[in-house]
Amino acid sequence: MGFVRWGVVTVAAAGAFAMLLAHGPAQAQAPTFVMKVTTPTINDAPHQLAKDFAAAVEKDSGGRIKGEVYPASQLGSIPRQIEGIQFGSIQAGAIPPDFFVGVDERFEVMAAPGLVDSLEHGQRVAANPAVRKLMFSLGADKGLHGVGLIMSQPSCVISKSAIRHVTDFKGKKIRIFASQFQTEAFNRLGATPVAMSLGDVLPALQQGAIDSSVAGIGPFVHLHFNDAAKYITETNQPAIFIILEVSKKWYDSLPKDLQDIVDRDGAAVSTALSPVALKMDQDQRKAWMDGGGELISLPPDEQASMMKMLVSVGEDVSKSKPALHDAYAIVSDAAKRTRQAPTQ
Secondary structure: OHHHHHHHHHHHHHHHHHHHHHHHHHHHHOOOEEEEEEOOOOOOHHHHHHHHHHHHHHHHOOOOEEEEEEOOOOOOOHHHHHHHHHHOOOOEEEEOHHHHOOOOHHHHHHHOOOOOOOHHHHHHHHOOHHHHHHHHHOOHHHOEEEEEEEEEEEOEEEEOOOOOOHHHHOOOEEEEOOOHHHHHHHHHOOOEEEEOOHHHHHHHHHHOOOOEEEEOHHHHHHOOHHHOOOEEEOOOOOEEEEEEEEEHHHHHHOOHHHHHHHHHHHHHHHHHOHHHHHHHHHHHHHHHHHOOOEEEOOOHHHHHHHHHHHOOHHHHHHOOOHHHHHHHHHHHHHHHHOOOOOOO
C-alpha cells in the first residue's frame, strides 16, 4: 500500500516537474534581446515612430525583446547611427532614407522634388507595396533590414534672412540632406548646397557657416532653432520620408517568431502613424508662430515656376545610372497612381 502511495506521489511529482520544465524554467531561460532604437530628432513623427515600434515589439514579444528609444542623436550623429545599425551596436533607427546614400544611392529616390503634392499623398506613396518592397530591400547586403516607411513632413527652409521670393535663394549657403536630388534642386535655384548632419546645423547657423537649412518644421521647433533664425519658407519640397531600419546582424540572431513580430510591427506602426503625423505637422506650425517665428509661402506664381524648374530633377539625376533610374521609376509611378485619394 505504501508502495502504491509512493508511486502515486512520484507520478504526480513527475508530472509537476514536467510542467515546471515546460513553463517555468523554459520561460526564465528564454533569452531577452535589447532593441535600442535611435532617431535624430525629438517630439516629432520620427520619434513617435521609434516609440511606437519599441512598445509594440516589446508587447507582442511578451517582453522577450526590450525596447529602448534614444532620440535627439543621443547615440551619435546620423552617420554614426547608421554605422551602429549596420554593425549591430544599435538595433534599429528611424532616419530619413536620404542619409543612407553612402550605403546605396537608391535610398535617395524618396527625396525627388515634385514626387508628392501633400503629406497625405506622401503617406499613400509610403504605404504602396512596390515602394515598400524596394525600400526595405536596399542595404540588405550591407547590414540593413527595412521594416517601416512613412512620410513625416514636407520640407521647409529656415533662414536668418527672409526668403520671400525664388530669387532670394540665390547666393544662399543652404544645408541639405545627403542627396544628389537636393544638391541639383538647390543648384538650379542658385544656392550653394552643403550636406550636413542635423546635430551640426544649429551651431552652423549661429556661427554664420550657413545661411539656411532644409528640414521638416519639427526639428526647428523642438530643437529651438528660433534662437538662431526666425524665418521659415514653406517650399513643401522635397517630401521628408522616414525609414525604419533594423540591424540585419541583430535581426538574424532572433528566433523566427521574433523576426516575424519585428517585421509585422514595423509595417503596422508606420501605417498607424499617418494621422498622428498630420496633426503633429499642424501643431508644430502653430508652435513656431506662437514662439515668434514667421511662416512664409512663396507667391503662387513663383511656387509654380519653381516646381517647373525642379520637377525634372529626379529624371535628370537618375537617367545615367540604371539602378537609380529603375528605383526612381518605381516610386514615381507609385506617386502618379496614388496622386488622388481613393474614394470611400
